[in-house]
Amino acid sequence: MVYGFWVSRSLQIMAELGIADTIGEVPKTVEELAQASGTHAPALRRMLRLLTGLGVLVKDEQSQRFGLTELGHMLRKDSPGSVYGSLRAHGHLLSWQAWGDLASSLKTGQPSVEKFMGDSFFGYMSKHPEDAAIFNGSMAAYQSLNAPAVVGAYDFSTAKSVVDVGGGTGTLLAHILQSHPNLRGALFELPHVKAEATARLSNLGVAPRAEVLEGNFFEKIPSGHDIYILSQILHDWDDERSLKILTNMREAMHPGAKLLIVETVLPGDNVQHFGNLYDMAMLVLVGGQERTGAEYTALVEKAGLRIHRVLPTYMPPSVVEVVPA
Helix, strand or coil: CCCHHHHHHHHHHHHHHCHHHHHCCCCEEHHHHHHHHCCCHHHHHHHHHHHHHCCCEEEECCCCEEEECHHHHCCCCCCCCCCHHHHHHHCCHHHHHHHHCHHHHHHHCCCCCHHHHCCCHHHHHHHCHHHHHHHHHHHHHHHHHHHHHHHHHCCCCCCCEEEEECCCCCHHHHHHHHHCCCCEEEEEECHHHHHHHHHHHHHCCCHHHEEEEECCCCCCCCCCCCEEEEECCHHHCCHHHHHHHHHHHHHHCCCCCEEEEEECEECCCCCCCHHHHHHHHHHHHCCCCCEEHHHHHHHHHHCCEEEEEEECCCCCCEEEEEEEC
């Protein structure tokens, strides 16, 4: 564990330099990769040796060429199940600075990254589109993995309309609509997301049944839908702000409506779980948190809602079905 960040940093730099994309399906020599990536060939050779030992690359001794293993292909931008976006986001300087000052968050309870951004995470990203594109790319890739798991875990067939609140560019909504041809959907997002979301929904072939609604979930959420979704939203916020979102949600829901909270539900204090790591990431980056089942129960009840059931998926997040109390 002590040296774990050496490994993650090596993978992040490989993604940043585009090494996996340069190799693609055709193995390359060190010299070819150094020229393409603008790196020092002898130093790069040492990096490639490390990655070969980690099972990311494979070297043909006769030709002295490096190719990608099955694991290595996941570092390509266009590979199914690609982790490229996650590597770029978690390898971003701001992420390193935030984790490097973890002690500050532990002492204050506030996100350490704000010291380096001079603003909140979301405030900074709204003013720096290049950085935002890296982090948004990571979330889109993560949603691409989560979306099939959500669709497989929950039955949407009895609903007529679904709205993904804060659903980014529409990855999850598109998966749901693709799986249910008779369902209509809406994406509720901030105004600056509309153009990209509209294009993505069109590219995924669901635009005729999907509309993009502009707004802010801290102010008002559109009413009249059968199913509402909050996917990877509440973990971005503390209890006070999360309660505001849920209160607005309750006001929008008709008596038979359902809310699906798609989040990692922590199992308890004495269990090793991926969510515990992500919980700390939420602390240092945005000031949010992952929550236990009991914490979600208490939170939704304050908003006049109750948890009906929790459906696990094959990915870390569960689908928490919530109904009016």
